[in-house]
Amino acid sequence: MISTQAWDDAQRLWDYHQVGHTLRPCSVAIGLGSHDLGVADTAVSLYKRGLTPLLVFTGATSPTTRERMPRGEAVHYRERALELGVPGSAVLVEPRARNTGENIRFSKAVLEEAGVTVSSVLLVSKPYEERRAYATARKVWPEVEIISASTPMTFGEYVDSIGDGRLVIDMLVGALQRLLIYPEQGYMIGQTVPDDVMQAYDRLCHAGFTSRLIDPAGV
Structure with missing residues (x-):
């Protein structure tokens, strides 16, 4: 749930x-x-x-x-x-x-x-x-x-298209982690992440939506 x-x-x-x-x-x-x-x-x-x-x-x-x-x-x-x-x-x-x-x-x-x-x-x-x-x-x-x-669609529509809400949230969390760590690795330019987005990210990580996270040391 x-x-x-x-x-x-x-x-x-x-x-x-x-x-x-x-x-x-x-x-x-x-x-x-x-x-x-x-x-x-x-x-x-x-x-x-x-x-x-x-x-x-x-x-x-x-x-x-x-x-x-x-x-x-x-x-x-x-x-x-x-x-x-x-x-x-x-x-x-x-x-x-x-x-x-x-x-x-x-x-x-x-x-x-x-x-x-x-x-x-x-x-x-x-x-x-x-x-x-x-x-x-x-x-x-x-x-x-x-x-x-990208395809114009809402978050809810995308979840429905995938059929697995937990997987979609995991993907959102994984994508944000890469925005945070990849600039240091030279893979992309840095992006400013608002405080409310970081707080949401931290809560989702603590709630276990972590299957798409990577080990920064292994990048």
């Missing part, structure tokens, strides 16, 4: 992870691979709205996607985009990345190899990873403008 306090604290983390950028036309949209085909759907929506002329899907496989996406996350995303009517000429694939930093670095290399000039990027991620993706991209690719995007 998840307490009302835990749900309230999780909502605070959800709101913080949402960067709230105003979308505008960009050179390219990069969809970060994961278990969530909604990332591909959102990237396609941005393309159809005329906000980008080109999509890049990036991602290999992980323990959570290997069975569902045996050909790799980026490949499955591309197939989804083609099913939804995007021409193959408007989709590039980066099939090797296994973390967010590699997603950005390897996508940058693919675009350079294709001769695409990039001044701005629509960075499409899962809703609770907007801020993490943004902070990573700013570190890895500081010379371009980064605009974070």
